Amino acid sequence: xxxxxxxxxxxxxxxxxxxxxxxxxxxxxxxxxxxxxxxxxxxxxxxxxxxxxxxxxxxxxxxxxxxxxxxxxxxxxxxxxxxxxxxxxxxxxxxxxxxxxxxxxxxxxxxxxxxxxxxxxxxxxxxxxxxxxxxxxxxxxxxxxxxxxxxxxxxxxxxxxxxxxxxxxxxxxxxxxxxxxxxxxxx
Amino acid sequence: xxxxxxxxxxxxxxxxxxxxxxxxxxxxxxxxxxxxxxxxxxxxxxxxxxxxxxxxxxxxxxxxxxxxxxxxxxxxxxxxxxxxxxxxxxxxxxxxxxxxxxxxxxxxxxxxxxxxxxxxxxxxxxxxxxxxxxxxxxxxxxxxxxxxxxxxxxxxxxxxxxxxxxxxxxxxxxxxxxxxxxxxxxxxxxxxxxxxxxxxxxxxxxxxxxxxxxxxxxxxxxxxxxxxxxxxxxxxxxxxxxxxxxxxxxxxxxxxxxxxxxxxxxxxxxxxxxxxxxxxxxxxxxxxxxxxxxxxxxxxxxxxxxxxxxxxxxxxxxxxxxxxxxxxxxxxxxxxxxxxxxxxxxxxxxxxxxxxxxxxxxxxxxxxxxxxxxxxxxxxxxxxxxxxxxxxxxxxxxxxxxxxxxxxxxxxxxxxxxxxxxxxxxxxxxxxxxxxxxxxxxxxxxxxxxx
Numbered sequence: 001x002x003x004x005x006x007x008x009x010x011x012x013x014x015x016x017x018x019x020x021x022x023x024x025x026x027x028x029x030x031x032x033x034x035x036x037x038x039x040x041x042x043x044x045x046x047x048x049x050x051x052x053x054x055x056x057x058x059x060x061x062x063x064x065x066x067x068x069x070x071x072x073x074x075x076x077x078x079x080x081x082x083x084x085x086x087x088x089x090x091x092x093x094x095x096x097x098x099x100x101x102x103x104x105x106x107x108x109x110x111x112x113x114x115x116x117x118x119x120x121x122x123x124x125x126x127x128x129x130x131x132x133x134x135x136x137x138x139x140x141x142x143x144x145x146x147x148x149x150x151x152x153x154x155x156x157x158x159x160x161x162x163x164x165x166x167x168x169x170x171x172x173x174x175x176x177x178x179x180x181x182x183x184x185x186x187x
Numbered sequence: 188x189x190x191x192x193x194x195x196x197x198x199x200x201x202x203x204x205x206x207x208x209x210x211x212x213x214x215x216x217x218x219x220x221x222x223x224x225x226x227x228x229x230x231x232x233x234x235x236x237x238x239x240x241x242x243x244x245x246x247x248x249x250x251x252x253x254x255x256x257x258x259x260x261x262x263x264x265x266x267x268x269x270x271x272x273x274x275x276x277x278x279x280x281x282x283x284x285x286x287x288x289x290x291x292x293x294x295x296x297x298x299x300x301x302x303x304x305x306x307x308x309x310x311x312x313x314x315x316x317x318x319x320x321x322x323x324x325x326x327x328x329x330x331x332x333x334x335x336x337x338x339x340x341x342x343x344x345x346x347x348x349x350x351x352x353x354x355x356x357x358x359x360x361x362x363x364x365x366x367x368x369x370x371x372x373x374x375x376x377x378x379x380x381x382x383x384x385x386x387x388x389x390x391x392x393x394x395x396x397x398x399x400x401x402x403x404x405x406x407x408x409x410x411x412x413x414x415x416x417x418x419x420x421x422x423x424x425x426x427x428x429x430x431x432x433x434x435x436x437x438x439x440x441x442x443x444x445x446x447x448x449x450x451x452x453x454x455x456x457x458x459x460x461x462x463x464x465x466x467x468x469x470x471x472x473x474x475x476x477x478x479x480x481x482x483x484x485x486x487x488x489x490x491x492x493x494x495x496x497x498x499x500x501x502x503x504x505x506x507x508x509x510x511x512x513x514x515x516x517x518x519x520x521x522x523x524x525x526x527x528x529x530x531x532x533x534x535x536x537x538x539x540x541x542x543x544x545x546x547x548x549x550x551x552x553x554x555x556x557x558x559x560x561x562x563x564x565x566x567x568x569x570x571x572x573x574x575x576x577x578x579x580x581x582x583x584x585x586x587x588x589x590x591x592x593x594x595x596x597x598x599x600x601x602x603x604x605x606x607x608x609x610x611x612x613x614x615x616x617x618x619x620x621x622x623x624x625x626x627x628x629x630x631x632x633x634x635x636x637x638x
Contacts, residue, residue, distance in 0.1 A: 008582050034243055042238040059238055061245050072551055116222045117229045146230050
């Protein structure tokens with residue numbers, strides 16, 4: 001426990017220096033921050049948008065916003081979490097702008113769906129299966145299952161009810177399970 | 188725990204066996220949990236993607252462009268202010284002071300009390316005049332009175348042959364302080380002056396008639412009374428306050444309050460106004476917290492989430508947390524407007540105003556007021572690593588068009604109060620991606636001091 005706290009402190013000090021540099025518009029600090037987080041953030045944006053070019057645009061907009069608002073970062077979260085929030089919001093904004101977010105009416109008949117991922121399945125294949133889901137339920141699946149947001153947070157970000165968030169997650173799991181079962185059968 | 192065989196209850200009660208499939212159920216449940224763990228491990232290990240290398244150079248370019256744009260905005264606003272100050276400065280200087288020139292006077296002819304003079308001005312203007320002085324002494328009071336009549340023509344070189352005729356009549360009264368030659372001190376002000384083109388009567392009708400050419404038995408018309416107009420030409424400074432109810436994204440309407448400094452130039456028909464100030468917008472907001480648990484073992488901390496306290500340890504861990512408070516934003520405002528006066532009387536004036544302005548976000552802060560949380564997950568040592576508002580991002584810069592009816596009421600000779608119902612149209616919404624109402628109404632109040 002103590003070790004974890006000390007490590008967190010060290011990370012916070014490094015982050016603080018980076019934040020200070022970015023707030024001064026120090027281009028070296030800005031570049032360092034970008035290269036530190038660009039892969040993780042690009043992956044997040046890409047999975048939500050399912051489009052490389054759109055993910056690039058979103059990452060660009062998000063980092064511009066990060067550098068613009070960096071003075072507002074109070075250190076109440078990790079820098080990565082703060083940047084990720086901006087990236088997720090930018091990606092969702094893009095989805096909404098393109099009117100890609102649709103919510104199918106789903107009767108929640110499914111029981112609790114447990115997805116069993118066989119060990120031989122590669123992460124690339126799993127990602128392809130996730131990306132093949134419809135935009136709406138894929139976004140909810142990613143926010144809840146991959147990014148770790150709660151139903152309440154997801155519902156607020158997408159301006160939907162918690163019930164819709166839950167039913168869309170069930171739907172996403174159901175579809176994902178179907179697609180993974182098909183691939184297992186083929187193998 | 189008692190030793191076995193000595194508990195009469197356990198020894199005497201019958202033994203029961205669980206159903207035959209109980210192990211299978213436990214095994215299935217364990218399998219399910221194992222599958223769930225594997226599922227989350229697999230999701231955590233999704234492949235990482237890399238953006239193209241050229242993306243950083245694009246971001247860098249945009250950052251430079253943004254900086255230049257910001258400098259451009261700043262320079263433009265300074266330039267607009269200076270331009271306004273320059274225009275007002277030009278309008279403010281009284282006409283008589285615009286061209287300060289030195290003069291040289293030459294006496295052409297002098298005979299008794301009559302002098303003919305030529306005055307040459309530096310700007311090329313020439314003035315010819317005849318000055319006649321008349322002295323009289325009162326026998327009892329010893330007061331010496333000097334009546335002066337100065338008549339002539341003045342020609343402006345720039346607009347020649349435009350010339351202006353004039354007659355100045357003055358009365359100077361002096362009283363000797365001591366008997367003898369010492370004459371000083373009691374100098375009464377000039378009685379009056381007038382242009383010959385205007386009708387004039389200073390009660391010395393004989394002299395006036397003589398000068399203006401009226402016949403002895405003809406009374407000259409009275410001089411026109413000056414028209415009392417408010418507000419007269421001038422420059423004012425003041426303070427103003429404008430509250431505008433603006434829809435917030437979550438909970439109805441909140442007041443967007445602006446406090447500012449005002450500079451205003453007013454002429455009989457027009458009004459030009461420039462203002463700079465600060466706006467404050469505070470809205471109720473819910474905040475979401477992100478957290479993770481270090482371990483499954485309890486540490487026994489109590490948890491209080493207050494303003495700025497983001498770390499907590501819990502016995503049970505938290506499943507959901509709701510933090511409430513206010514999101515507070517501050518803006519810098521600048522506005523420039525012009526107005527047409529549509530009504531005036533001695534005390535009150537009404538002006539129709541139009542203008543434009545912009546506001547820049549100075550700072551935004553979260554004022555956390557309290558929190559509620561549920562202990563749902565059986566995990567302890569929960570660390571809250573992020574608290575943030577669920578309100579959408581605020582637009583950093585917003586432009587607006589403004590119109591209103593400004594009512595000014597003169598309280599004292601130099602002080603007036605101003606009341607103006609306003610209608611604003613915001614070209615950008617206050618929140619990004621939100622179709623909040625573009626129009627807003629407000630009532631501006633202000634107090635002005637006339638220079």
